Amino acid sequence: MQRFPRLGRILARRPRPASLLAAGTAVVILGSLGTIGASDATPADFASKDDAAAAYNDGWADGRADLMGDDNRDGRVDEDETGWDCTTMGNRECGPAVPPQCKGEAEFADLCATVATRPAYAWTDADGTPHTIAAGRKLLTRIDAVPGTEEFAAALFALDTQWAQHNQP
Structure with a gap:
């Protein structure tokens, strides 16, 4: 036998103004406490303190530079670097660059x-x-x-x- 048989039906059918006010007040209080107690940490505070990410990124940049033939790692292939190709880069001494569609001509x-x-x-x-x-x-x-x-x-x-x-x- 149920102890409070009609309680479930009453709460489900008509919420009382006091219960609505109590729920709203709880939301406001918990939200305020969450805002006041929030951390002022920045993403840099959560970053890894070891050099693994820096080493990975340096390796990526070095690999890209090696692939391009960029010897001094400045992001450009100049005339004195190993990746320089007069037929594709184009300059005053070489004349205009030859596009890939003209290879073989x-x-x-x-x-x-x-x-x-x-x-x-x-x-x-x-x-x-x-x-x-x-x-x-x-x-x-x-x-x-x-x-x-x-x-x-x-x-x-x-x-x-x-x-x-x-x-x-």
């Missing part, structure tokens, strides 16, 4: 590099038809011929001629 490498550096452009025909041409690197990826072949050279000359017709006075 020996005879017209300068023309290929010139086509690759050209920006996208557009023009409108005399009848009002608009035409949009992608940037040079995108156009080089669309050439179906292998660099170094006559077909590739012909496509380069066609792209160069088209650009000159619409962009030079």
